[in-house]
Amino acid sequence: MNVLILGSGGREHTLAWKIRQSPLCDQLFIAPGNAGTALVGSNVDLKLLDFQSLADFALQNNIDCIIVGPEEPLVMGIEDFFRDYPEIFVLGPSQQGALLEGSKDFAKAFMADYNIPTAAYKTFVTGEHQEAVEFLNTLPPPYVLKADGLAAGKGVLICASLEEASSEIQAMLSGKFGKASSKVVIEHFLKGIEFSVFALTDGKDWVLLPEAKDYKRVGVGDTGPNTGGMGAVSPVPFADETVMQKVIERIVKPTIKGLHEKQIRYNGFVFFGLIMVNGDPFVIEYNCRMGDPETEVVIPRIEGDLLELILAVRHNKLNEIKVPQSKLNACTVMLCSGGYPDSYEKGFEMNIPAEPENTLFFHAGTSKKNDSIVTNGGRVLAVTTLSTDLQQGLENSKHWAEQIQFEGKYFRKDIGFDL
Ligand code: AMP
Numbered sequence: 474m475n476v477l478i479l480g481s482g483g484r485e486h487t488l489a490w491k492i493r494q495s496p497l498c499d500q501l502f503i504a505p506g507n508a509g510t511a512l513v514g515s516n517v518d519l520k521l522l523d524f525q526s527l528a529d530f531a532l533q534n535n536i537d538c539i540i541v542g543p544e545e546p547l548v549m550g551i552e553d554f555f556r557d558y559p560e561i562f563v564l565g566p567s568q569q570g571a572l573l574e575g576s577k578d579f580a581k582a583f584m585a586d587y588n589i590p591t592a593a594y595k596t597f598v599t600g601e602h603q604e605a606v607e608f609l610n611t612l613p614p615p616y617v618l619k620a621d622g623l624a625a626g627k628g629v630l631i632c633a634s635l636e637e638a639s640s641e642i643q644a645m646l647s648g649k650f651g652k653a654s655s656k657v658v659i660e661h662f663l664k665g666i667e668f669s670v671f672a673l674t675d676g677k678d679w680v681l682l683p684e685a686k687d688y689k690r691v692g693v694g695d696t697g698p699n700t701g702g703m704g705a706v707s708p709v710p711f712a713d714e715t716v717m718q719k720v721i722e723r724i725v726k727p728t729i730k731g732l733h734e735k736q737i738r739y740n741g742f743v744f745f746g747l748i749m750v751n752g753d754p755f756v757i758e759y760n761c762r763m764g765d766p767e768t769e770v771v772i773p774r775i776e777g778d779l780l781e782l783i784l785a786v787r788h789n790k791l792n793e794i795k796v797p798q799s800k801l802n803a804c805t806v807m808l809c810s811g812g813y814p815d816s817y818e819k820g821f822e823m824n825i826p827a828e829p830e831n832t833l834f835f836h837a838g839t840s841k842k843n844d845s846i847v848t849n850g851g852r853v854l855a856v857t858t859l860s861t862d863l864q865q866g867l868e869n870s871k872h873w874a875e876q877i878q879f880e881g882k883y884f885r886k887d888i889g890f891d892l
């Protein structure tokens with residue numbers, strides 16, 4: 474099989490690394506990829522939202538399967554576009570399915586329809602500022618405001634005071650995030666510990682992948698601004714059998730049932746962003762793709778052939794498949810460019826040692842320049858280690874994070890501090 478992976482982050486390097494190991498994989502392309510994906514496949518310079526160019530490339534290169542890494546092409550309807558090319562299988566939901574991530578209001582209404590536990594909410598549109606403030610007045614602080622549409626991961630605001638929330642809701646409804654915030658979901662604040670569960674589905678059957686916990690804040694002890702993700706671990710110690718049974722019965726099963734009943738075409742990953750409140754799981758958000766850096770801990774713990782699993786999605790055979798999980802602890806620490814998540818410089822030469830045993834270096838923002846590898850993004854490289862002991866694994870990841878050199882490098886030293 475020839476496979477094309479779309480994206481350029483640590484998630485895509487991890488997927489490419491895993492797919493490359495499949496005996497079913499002939500040629501592997503990554504668009505646009507990074508310096509790491511170039512080590513396991515061929516990078517191609519294609520624009521992810523130019524579906525026609527992707528189709529032309531796919532036809533010329535006899536691509537059988539396209540794996541979509543990021544959400545944007547999915548929300549823009551790449552799967553629907555490729556319905557005209559039935560010989561090419563797109564792993565990713567239809568545009569309607571991608572609304573689980575692309576529209577917070579859609580996701581909340583979907584959860585309400587299927588009694589899936591989530592924070593109570595109300596949606597407001599441009600012009601309803603007054604009504605929104607009245608609703609805020611009925612809630613205790615802090616206040617959670619969510620732009621309905623995609624806002625590059627910045628569309629969720631947690632406001633400490635009513636004053637701040639009232640002024641933010643006005644700004645949002647007046648276009649703070651462009652069209653994405655012409656509709657805003659206001660929801661109850663939930664207090665608890667977050668983690669993520671991943672399923673692969675064909676819209677009817679599903680398999681669970683290893684769960685993960687990521688660390689989004691830039692600073693020690695989960696403080697400071699949000700980032701794309703500074704690190705992750707899998708498995709999650711508190712996600713024991715009792716918790717996972719609740720997640721499956723109350724969240725995973727009704728979600729897939731809902732997709733099926735509403736006849737929403739969905740061949741792909743479902744990312745359940747969850748929070749445990751007094752022992753019960755609630756959905757914070759859905760994503761219609763894998764997470765980054767969650768992928769860097771989830772995929773290395775999947776034993777067996779990922780391409781075989783993807784073929785089972787294509788041929789509706791997921792009910793015949795088991796996904797064995799490694800018992801090892803995967804710990805990822807993300808190396809970042811100085812200044813990130815604010816502005817930062819790129820183009821610094823990197824010094825990357827050979828991968829030691831049980832350690833994987835997944836490139837994120839890197840590129841090749843002549844014979845060297847240079848930084849090319851805010852999140853630069855993920856160090857993943859696999860070990861029998863979680864604390865040892867966290868130490869190992871930090872140790873190898875120290876060994877990789879580039880100007881301005883920094884990373885969080887306390888990934889997993891709360892486990
Ligand atoms: P999202 O972009 O939906 O993942 O939201 C970003 C972050 O905001 C989440 O990871 C949570 O930490 C926080 N968050 C979102 N919704 C809520 C909520 N209802 N209660 C508490 N925290 C929330």
Ligand code: GLY
Nearest residue numbers: 701702764765766
């Ligand atoms: N790490 C969070 C995400 O991928 O959305």
